[in-house]
Amino acid sequence: MPSVSHVPPSSRDSVVAALRTAGCVFAEDEAELILATARTPAEAAAMVERRVAGLPLELVVGWAEFRGLRITVDPGVFVPRRRTEFLVEQALARAPGTAGVVVDLCCGSGAVGAALAAGLGRVELHAADIDPAAVRCARGNVAAAGGHVHQGDLFDALPGDLRGRVGILAANVPYVPSDEIGLLPLEARAHEPLVALDGGADGLGVLRRVAAGAPRWLAPGGCVLVETSRHQVPAALDAFERNGLTAHLAVSEELYAHVVIGVAP
Template identity: 75%
Template sequence: MPHRSDRSPSSPSPALPSRDALAATLRAAGCVFAEDEADMILAAANGDPCAVEAMAARRAAGLPLELVVGWAEFGGRRIVVEPGVFVPRRRTEFLVEQALALAPDASVVVDLCCGSGAVGAALAAALGGVDLHAADIDPAAVRCARRNVESLGGHVHQGDLFDALPARLRGRVDILAANVPYVPSDEIALLPAEARDHEPRVALDGGTDGLDVLRRVAARAPAWLAPNGRLLIETSPHQTPGALTALTDAGLHAELAVCEDRPARVVIGTLGGAG
């Protein structure tokens, strides 16, 4: 019997939806920035109507836009984002900006709890020629980070915090960026569905008060930082006092940087006092 395709050769191909029509679909699904999202989906689909339909359906079902199109903008770069990996937040660009302002001549950079590797990639791209290392405990994050970090000459390691890093980095790290999970365990259920349902819990859950991982990082950071090296960790307003205490208890000079516009808060620990 002759093979017959599902669609007759004479059947018309589906039409590419207009931007306005796609935006209306997205807006009906609750997308606040529907027009911008429509533009991103149309660009990612590259003229394929079936791809547009599939991506619009995934977005309408609640999948984060970045996972729908496969990338997130961060630090002026397109960062590859894969399913099951934490989506980098634009507010975390403030951490990158602080690191660059404080250590513009950094030569060794570590991105702990790296997720997609967005922070490390942004730092390496701005600094140029650095010895970049990123690490995460989650295999999915490590696979994704390699796509963003290795093209910049960086290295990605899998393991629990500092245990993942090469021993040769001890005492040599100029910038230690750690975007640790800091949502208290009993507040995970209160997160927006995009994060709660589509991002790994290990990237969100910071323990009882949200500071468990931060304390672990702070306690071991001095052994890895170079003289005047900086530890930078994003935190929340109500966790700031505890975060600063953790840095001070570890023997670091602790400071707070705040950006009200994004909003973002970063605690900064310096080995050897203020720079």
């Protein structure tokens, strides 16, 4: 592991070299971001040290860009992925005319909810997660939209008066099969909560629970959107259809994103 204690933080080239040696593919971009974020040379040096040690860049600088928003990401919270922007795009494209209530389930940092609120304008936004660290983080990220964040297991966390009123239910559920967690990049395995990654034996345990519960919470014509992997698509579509939802698939080849969409009658 290279040491950067001797690197002048103001020297972009030196920072780039340290990051590149550590294996950072986008070393130039990361160096620019670190140097722009750091308030002092000492803080920049510390940031580079943490990145070289393997901490995800978003946790080093304390935020992630998501659909043009700066989303705060606290230690121990799932880092929003660029491919999940596709889920938001699909939700906005299919937003029912009465999409006054939006729910971000398994919200993590609250990035999806914040982006939906930014795209839709005035909505009643609720987010929920089982992880206390995620709940604390999400509260800050959805505050500007007047969002409410609840702690609990999926629908158990939501206020009862939302039943039958939700226009958009976005659920960025964990979908990595338990025995494939070890294949994930070290950054995810070492620094993100297992509950945000592990989807059970076939990766679809949480998705099936969302599919089963969603019809009771969706407004007529409301939609639920869930990200999954390519090989899980047939089983995910089946889970939605078995629960009375009209199921569709949206794919972004560019982002390698697969979003299953269920529409309530």
